[in-house]
Amino acid sequence: xxxxxxxxxxxxxxxxxxxxxxxxxxxxxxxxxxxxxxxxxxxxxxxxxxxxxxxxxxxxxxxxxxxxxxxxxxxxxxxxxxxxxxxxxxxxxxxxxxxxxxxxxxxxxxxxxxxxxxxxxxxxxxxxxxxxxxxxxxxxxxxxxxxxxxxxxxxxxxxxxxxxxxxxxxxxxxxx
Amino acid sequence: xxxxxxxxxxxxxxxxxxxxxxxxxxxxxxxxxxxxxxxxxxxxxxxxxxxxxxxxxxxxxxxxxxxxxxxxxxxxxxxxxxxxxxxxxxxxxxxxxxxxxxxxxxxxxxxxxxxxxxxxxxxxxxxxxxxxxxxxxxxxxxxxxxxxxxxxxxxxxxxxxxxxxxxxxxxxxxxxxxxxxxxxxxxxxxxxxxxxxxxxxxxxxxxxxxxxxxxxxxxxxxxxxxxxxxxxxxxxxxxxxxxxxxx
Numbered sequence: 378x379x380x381x382x383x384x385x386x387x388x389x390x391x392x393x394x395x396x397x398x399x400x401x402x403x404x405x406x407x408x409x410x411x412x413x414x415x416x417x418x419x420x421x422x423x424x425x426x427x428x429x430x431x432x433x434x435x436x437x438x439x440x441x442x443x444x445x446x447x448x449x450x451x452x453x454x455x456x457x458x459x460x461x462x463x464x465x466x467x468x469x470x471x472x473x474x475x476x477x478x479x480x481x482x483x484x485x486x487x488x489x490x491x492x493x494x495x496x497x498x499x500x501x502x503x504x505x506x507x508x509x510x511x512x513x514x515x516x517x518x519x520x521x522x523x524x525x526x527x528x529x530x531x532x533x534x535x536x537x538x539x540x541x542x543x544x545x546x547x548x549x550x551x552x553x
Numbered sequence: 554x555x556x557x558x559x560x561x562x563x564x565x566x567x568x569x570x571x572x573x574x575x576x577x578x579x580x581x582x583x584x585x586x587x588x589x590x591x592x593x594x595x596x597x598x599x600x601x602x603x604x605x606x607x608x609x610x611x612x613x614x615x616x617x618x619x620x621x622x623x624x625x626x627x628x629x630x631x632x633x634x635x636x637x638x639x640x641x642x643x644x645x646x647x648x649x650x651x652x653x654x655x656x657x658x659x660x661x662x663x664x665x666x667x668x669x670x671x672x673x674x675x676x677x678x679x680x681x682x683x684x685x686x687x688x689x690x691x692x693x694x695x696x697x698x699x700x701x702x703x704x705x706x707x708x709x710x711x712x713x714x715x716x717x718x719x720x721x722x723x724x725x726x727x728x729x730x731x732x733x734x735x736x737x738x739x740x741x742x743x744x745x746x747x748x749x750x751x752x753x754x755x756x757x758x759x760x761x762x763x764x765x766x767x768x769x770x771x772x773x774x775x776x777x778x779x780x781x782x783x784x785x786x787x788x789x790x791x792x793x794x795x796x797x798x799x800x
Binding site: 393394395396397398400401402403404405406407408409410411412413415416417419420421423424425427428429430431432434435438 | 567570571572580581582583584586588589592593595596599600603604607610611612614618621622625626644645646648649650652653669671672673674675678679736740
């Protein structure tokens with residue numbers, strides 16, 4: 378370390394190491410103590426409690442969030458189980474309703490068929506009766522026509538036709 | 554740094570460490586000096602980092618809040634790991650030491666700045682404060698059992714007196730090494746940068762000098778943090794001796 382021998386600022390020249398100039402120690406120590414006390418006050422009154430609170434709060438938040446997430450997961454699983462159960466229930470219910478409906482329809486159908494059969498039978502009987510009547514009516518009409526015709530023929534032939542005799546003769550002829 | 558009238562090189566690497574009154578006049582104990590100014594700026598830096606930085610108290614921290622939390626966690630864990638739960642009572646004091654040293658060191662890296670921690674006056678007071686506190690605390694907490702620190706019970710009986718003398722000497726050397734390590738490192742780095750700066754006046758070697766300054770500056774950034782860390786961790790170790798004086 379070269380020392381300056383000439384120059385304007387010779388007056389300010391100090392010993393080799395300013396650190397060993399003990400005349401300034403009092404000043405430095407005074408300001409150091411002031412600084413340390415101020416920093417200590419700031420740290421212990423404001424900064425450290427605040428940062429500790431932030432870190433604790435974060436830890437609490439994380440713990441709570443994890444607990445909440447686990448809670449939610451359990452709830453979701455519960456909901457899934459409930460859903461599955463509801464689905465199974467609905468399925469059996471549906472089966473039951475289908476079976477019931479089938480049975481009901483079957484019974485309705487059976488009743489309707491029976492009724493229709495009965496109606497058909499009734500109608501058939503009625504028709505048969507009507508046909509028998511018509512047939513009877515027809516036979517009678519034939520007899521009447523035969524009698525009338527025979528009477529007319531007898532009259533035309535010049536005979537004096539007795540109605541009763543003609544009837545009997547025609548009836549006998551028809552039976553024969 | 555520049556050449557003088559004769560054209561010769563002038564190195565004044567120690568000039569930067571001079572204590573100067575801010576407003577002129579004699580330096581009395583209360584005079585505001587450059588050291589007072591830079592200590593005040595260190596206080597300002599501590600406020601900016603730890604108080605303003607953590608102002609929002611957000612759960613997801615901003616950058617400055619992250620740094621504040623990192624600093625807090627770093628020293629808190631150091632104290633807890635070395636001194637145990639019992640040592641956490643002294644965490645604010647140790648945090649004060651660390652924050653002051655680290656802020657003063659880093660502010661001192663600003664070109665033309667003054668570095669309070671480059672002065673023995675400062676580091677000796679810090680180290681003596683630690684030494685006296687730890688010694689008093691050791692006797693208050695353990696009474697005469699604190700002297701067991703010097704009596705190495707695990708060594709052979711014949712060796713114990715010799716070891717006790719060595720232990721006592723090393724105990725009293727602690728504040729010396731503790732203080733000189735910090736001031737010495739900071740001062741040496743700054744002085745070497747200044748010497749390189751002096752060489753930069755010669756055109757032929759100035760690129761080398763500038764490179765040297767750059768390299769030294771990078772090293773000094775490391776040293777600034779590491780020395781604050783070392784000072785703090787040694788304080789914790791000494792405190793552990795006071796709390797648990799058994800080997």
